[in-house]
Amino acid sequence: MGDDGVGIQVVRTLGQKFQSRSDLEFKELSVGGLRLVEEMLGYDEAIIVDSIESNAAQVGQIQEFSPDQFQRTEQAPSPHVTNFATAFELYRKLEPSEIPDKVRIFTIGISSDFTFREGLSPPVQEAASKLVDKIGREIQHTQK
Secondary structure (H helix, E strand, C coil), X not given: CHHHHXXXXXXXXXXXXXXXXXXXXXXXXXXXXHHHHHHHCCCCEEEEEEEEEECHHHCCCEEEECHHHHHHHXXXXXXXXXXXXXXXXXXXXXXXXXXXXXXXXXXXXEECCCCCCCCCCHHHHHHHHHHHHHHHHHHHHCCC
């Protein structure tokens, strides 16, 4: 998967780091739209980590978003496809008590010149380590 697998690597590393915490659940998913939102239902908080295609200057850049920042993308390109923003807003209206109170989306920039390989490129690996540290510190501060 190369750099496109950075989200799974971050989640896997965090899961290993906090495996003794029964109040946390780490999921490695390759889904979007309705399926992604369905995976979050019933939780108090959700953190999503994924790659995002960037230009060369932004490879390895970490960004944070909220679901509200995706509102302008709520229209699906086809009736057979529902993107994350549309699915999130649908569930927010249909089942508001099931949507997490807090949803954070972290992205790490990867090259749009996609290459299949094992492991991450150095700048993306460095960003993944920084994001693991950032999220890990936040988890430690909210220990139950």
